[in-house]
Each structure stands twice: as structure tokens, then as C-alpha cells.
Amino acid sequence: MAETLHGTNMDSENSKTMSPAVMEEVETEKLNRVFLSSMKEGDPLPLIKEELKYLIQSRRLAVGKEELSVKFHPPLTPQLEPEDRIKMKKRREQNRNAAQRFRTKKKSKKEKVEKELEFLNSRNNELRAKVEDLERQVHMYRQYIDCVSQDAIHLENFPPK
Known part of the structure; x- marks a missing residue:
């Protein structure tokens, strides 16, 4: 019996003529189908919806x-008037242009920051080299x-007294 009702929608006329046992079997079959599809897709939402629907109906x-x-x-998509279509096209074009300007500005800003980073890194390397050179000179002067x-000290002690 469940196979013959498989895939049909139970409306209120159909449910009144069916016995409670047949209705239970049909609902169980629906739950089983939804469970298998939920397992395939990895999404529990359809199963939860079907269980809630079954709970409310019972x-x-x-x-x-009576059964709901x-x-x-x-939803029906409304047909746009020609002037509305023109406005929509104009808005899309403006948005596309604004997005392109934003991407260009973002790219130039990124390039500017990268150039500044490169400059600062090279300046940092120069200063580190200069610090090393100065430390070497300080060490040399201290030795001297x-x-x-x-x-x-030796010269002071040179003429023996």
C-alpha cells in the first residue's frame, strides 16, 4: 500500500478515507525517504521539518x-516596467563601475604599502649595517x-727608581 502512495501528497479528502494504520504507514514512508535524502546530503534540516510536520499533524x-x-x-517574480528595467540596468552599471573603482583603489593602495615596506626594509638593512660598522669601530678604539x-703604564715604570 505504501508503494502505491509513494510520492503522493496526502490532502484532507484522502486522509479522511484512509484508516489510521494506512496513514501511519504513509507518514513513516515519507519520514524514511526524507531520512535517506538527509543522510545523502548531510543536511538534517529536511528531516527535522518532516518530523515537526508529522508531530503537528498527529x-x-x-x-x-482536521489535517492541515x-x-x-x-513566489512570482513581478514583470518590470520598461522604465524600471532601465533604472535597474543603470543602477547595476553604476554599481559595477563603483566596484571597479574600489578594486583599482585597493590595488594601488596595496602596491603603495608594498613599496613603502620594501623601502623601509632596505633602510632597516642599511641602518643595521651601519650599526655593525660603528660597533666594530667602537671595539677597535677600545682595544687601541x-x-x-x-x-x-709601562712608560711610567720604565725609568726604574
Whole structure:
């Protein structure tokens, strides 16, 4: 029986003529189909929606209310007037131009920052080299001062007293 009802929508007329056992079987079949598709897609949302729909329907039927029949239709896209189409095309063109200007400005700003970074890195390397050279000179002068001061000590002691 479930195979013959497979894929059909249960409306309120159909559900009134079916026995509760058949309705339960049909709902179980729907849940099984939705469960398998949810597992394939990896998205639990359709299964949750179907379970909620089943829960609401069973509660409505349990308290004696009639079954809900909800059918969704895709929203109709309104036909635009020619002047509205022109406005829309103009807006799209303006947006496209603004986006292009933004991308160009962003690219030039990025290039400017990259050039500044390159300059600062080279300047940093120059200054580091200069610091090394000055440290070498300081070390050399300290050695010279040490030699001169030791020679001065020797010269003071040279004429024995």
C-alpha cells in the first residue's frame, strides 16, 4: 500500500478515507525517504521539518481537528516596467563601475604599502649595517685605548727608581 502512495501528497479528502494504520504507514514512508535524502546530503534540516510536520499533524488529529494541507508555491517574480528595467540596468552599471573603482583603489593602495615596506626594509638593512660598522669601530678604539693605557703604564715604570 505504501508503494502505491509513494510520492503522493496526502490532502484532507484522502486522509479522511484512509484508516489510521494506512496513514501511519504513509507518514513513516515519507519520514524514511526524507531520512535517506538527509543522510545523502548531510543536511538534517529536511528531516527535522518532516518530523515537526508529522508531530503537528498527529496532535491535530488526536484532538479531533482536521489535517492541515500546506502547499508552498514559489513566489512570482513581478514583470518590470520598461522604465524600471532601465533604472535597474543603470543602477547595476553604476554599481559595477563603483566596484571597479574600489578594486583599482585597493590595488594601488596595496602596491603603495608594498613599496613603502620594501623601502623601509632596505633602510632597516642599511641602518643595521651601519650599526655593525660603528660597533666594530667602537671595539677597535677600545682595544687601541687599552693598548695605549698599558703602554703608558709601562712608560711610567720604565725609568726604574
